Amino acid sequence: MEERKKVIFSGIKPSGELTLGNYLGAIKNWVKLQDEYDCYFCVADLHAITVRQEPKDLRRRTLEILSIYIAAGIEPKKNTMFIQSHVPAHCEASWLLTCSTYMGELSRMTQYKDKSKNMGDSISAGLFNYPVLMAADILLYNTDLVPVGKDQKQHLELARDIGERFNNLYSPTFTIPDGYISTSAAKIMDLQDPSKKMSKSEENPNGYILIMDPPEVIRKKVSRAVTDSIGEVNYTDDQPGVKNLINILSAIKSLSPEEIVEFYKGKGYADFKRDVAEAIVSELEPVQKKVTELLTNKDYLESIYKAGAEKANYVSMKTLRKMQKKIGLIQR
Ligand code: AQP
Secondary structure (H helix, E strand, C coil): CCCCCCEEEEEECCCCCCEHHHHHHHHHHHHHHCCCCEEEEEECHHHHCCCCCCHHHHHHHHHHHHHHHHHHCCCCCCCEEEEHHHCCHHHHHHHHHHCCCCHHHHHCCHHHHHHHCCCCCCCCHHHHHHHHHHHHHHHCCCCCEEECCHHHHHHHHHHHHHHHHHHHHCCCCCCCCEEECCCCCCCCECCCCCCCECCCCCCCHHHCCECCCCHHHHHHHHHHCCCCCCCCCCCCCCCHHHHHHHHHHHHHHCCCHHHHHHHCCCCCHHHHHHHHHHHHHHHHHHHHHHHHHHHCCHHHHHHHHHHHHHHHHHHHHHHHHHHHHHHCCCCC
């Protein structure tokens, strides 16, 4: 009998244009997982609307993200790629899980605290409940492993707690997922403030590189990246700007930071930054080309997300039915 492949679940929310952080920290690593695991990759549109989105931008970005997944090398035939809102079980399971999640747990989430800081009275309940929807996303597919960046670790911990609580309250229902920590997944920092992560909703465009940024924009942004007055390429926390650029080069070229430091011994920042920019340009150019091509073929994209939703619906409904039955809801 064929052994069950372990299940991986992940997604990206279309809350802005995708950055080099999303690419090097998530997508590029997902490509390496597709042969070994049964992978579900969604475009998390329901997560994006926890903060206000312009409808036409949301529509455009949702298809662009799907195209980026495919262009980066995630093969539609090997993986289940879908749009989160096409699989209603996510919302239904989220409600069922919300009823056994505590306000205290949710209010301790640092991402919620950060994002709601300047919102005054207009913090949406969706933003507060976001981690429960994320728990539903993961638990519905009997996920074994979730590739998460450090920033998402707290949410994954909560998803585990929520799943375990349900298993204890009723009977074993969910696989309790572990984090998948890839050794090559880099955390990419903001180019203007390397103490915070590169983020697609950052206001200063010089802080991030977008996957779809044209080569001249990429070169300009890298040349403006904050460094220091030391003038030597070292891999140390005392030079966070340079360290971040080393991490970017290392993730693209599969070189260790030590190899990079050795190579740039005696050279200044100008050479180093130029090479970093060229590495990013040559990494992203083929992806950009393919994305542009895919976006002109809406029928093809539709065929991918429809097939993905069909499989995701089938698997998630099985889990949802179990949940409903155990809770005491009458079967439909
Ligand atoms: N800078 C980063 N470095 C490494 N990995 C990153 N990821 C995001 N930024 C970096 C990884 O991308 C995946 C999906 O992220 P997401 O878009 O769903 O949410 P996010 O992490 O909240 O990303 P942003 O860009 O910061 O979005 P906004 O600003 O809208 O909240 C995750 O695996 C994440 O680790």
